[in-house]
Amino acid sequence: MLSIGVLRFPGINCEEETLRAAERVGAEAHYVWHRDTSLGGADVVVIPGGFSYGDYLRAGAIARFSPVMAAVRDHAAAGGPVLGICNGFQILCEAHLLPGALMRNHRLRYVSRPVRCIVEQTGTAFTSAYVHGQAIELPIAHGDGRYVADTDTLRMLEAEGRVVLRYASDADNPNGAMSNIAGIMNAGGTVVGIMPHPERATDPLVGSTDGAGFFISIADWYALRQPVSPTS
């Protein structure tokens, strides 16, 4: 059975809806405490949003040194899928599992509203359920979401198709992110970080299921890698 580990750092606040979104696709989902050194058998790791360690120093800067991050690093090195959402994205950048960094929003305001995004990379364990170029609307809620990277890194991300999610236009860009980048992946396509919150758009009760694809993709990824059992 697909097992999804949802990391918990002090100050994280989106773990419950992330766990629920994982369970919604039939996965066994469990929390992994930041002091744990094992992921509890998780096939997929999700680092949820929030304010780990109060965003002290820089968003994600302290969480990166938590014991659990060594296990996440090993999991990623072995090709295991990792999704970082919002603060999770910031943590993945600080941990150098993804390039670039997230800076203060260009208008200094914390922004919490739905934004239009385009799925530009469907070859990941988190986006295969979408169609390339599909427009979706996802909630965002962050004060430090402005993606920045040096020119060479930006060029590399574009050339290698590593921009997974992009704000639909300059007008939709809520934070001044370079190249309207809302989410990227590592070179292998196994580690993905995004600023929007798909877990908040997985239940018709809250008005949108545009984010459900991220979790359906995980279930599809898992199903595809299972050996086909003999039918004799």
Added chain:
Amino acid sequence: MTFRVLVRVMPRQGLLDPQGQAVEHALSTLGYPPLQSVRVGRAIEIGMEAADAAEAEARARDMCERVLANPVMEDFHVSVEVS
């Protein structure tokens, strides 16, 4: 010897610094003559024992590279004085 190390972390030149812009706007609202630039960063003060100033500075620079600054978006400056 005991040293007082002051680490100054600033947003990298060329990257948008909205805090600096907001402060610059506030200062111009107060009627100051036009300013060349205003940038907002962070100062970190560290007290430490070290054999000499060079050792204290080397240790502080290592701290900056590993955690106190993020080279993607920030530059840092270290100054050391005997306390």
